[in-house]
Amino acid sequence: MSIFDAIGIAGTGVTVNRKWMDAVSDNIANVNTATRTSEDAFRARYVVAGEAGDGKGTAVRGIVLGGSEGRTVYEPDNPLADQDGYVKYPDIDMSTQMTSLIMAQRAYQSNLAVIDRAKDAYTAALQLGKG
Template sequence: MPIKPIRQPALLPVPGQQVVRPMFKSMGIAASGIAAQRQRMEVIAQNIANADVTRGPDGQPYRRRDVVLEAATSQTAVYNPGTPAAQAMGSSVASNGVFGSPAFDVPVTADGPKPIEVPVLSAAGGVNGPLGGEYGVRVAGIAEDQGQGRLVYEPGHPDANEAGYVRYPDIDTTQELVKLMDAKRIYEANAAVFSTAKSMLRAALDI
């Protein structure tokens, strides 16, 4: 069998092949899950803290917020080198998102977070499709609850209406705590995946 005099070095990227190796890609997917669940926990904590706020900067009761997650693509993945989101990670531009990435930004105004329109995500897409999840997860935005909130009869409250009812945010602290526990479990699962992948890489270096 003839031997080619010039061979491609095994450790250098092959032209046309993705630079991120499978093991590092696994760590990137897990890291995206950690970042997303971290922001989800922050939003849940904000909801619980403002469960009794009857007057915000706009004079209206606080509106419950939910983090909308979507499967990241090759163009929106934060931990995929070469994408706009990944390049922004090292940018010096100020950002209010998780890990300083605009991919996790929420539009803000002088009075606080601004509600954004979140499109309905299609369930279509295969493993290699736009919603395949092979690039991890990203925060699509933060949506505000459009409900009217609950009415509580408190005639002596400063924000009571003519009938003596006060409009409170539509927040059930029990449900928020359940969501917080769910986010915590998913955060821990992604952290375990990241730790396992790191251990496998360390073991591969010792071979």
């Protein structure tokens, strides 16, 4: 594996982890989105990652949506409440989302560190050639 391969592979990791953070951020932003009980609740987004097509690195293979059932909450003052006073919220666990966000952030940072180290190694190799 060359230095350029390391940069390319880590770059695919950066892309996957950015998309993972985007999905988790979207889930967190919509955790308190109320809908009518007759409508579907916001569906959480989950990134599915896998091996890149060329076998070097990772790629997003798809997005899986969570359930639309949600959870019903008694809020008779909510303008979206049904005749019985219930609204529907997404069934998203905030602690799970925050844990996923931290994992994605650390993986993102790790891949950036690999790119930075590979760039430093490449620069050092160029300096040796000048000598």
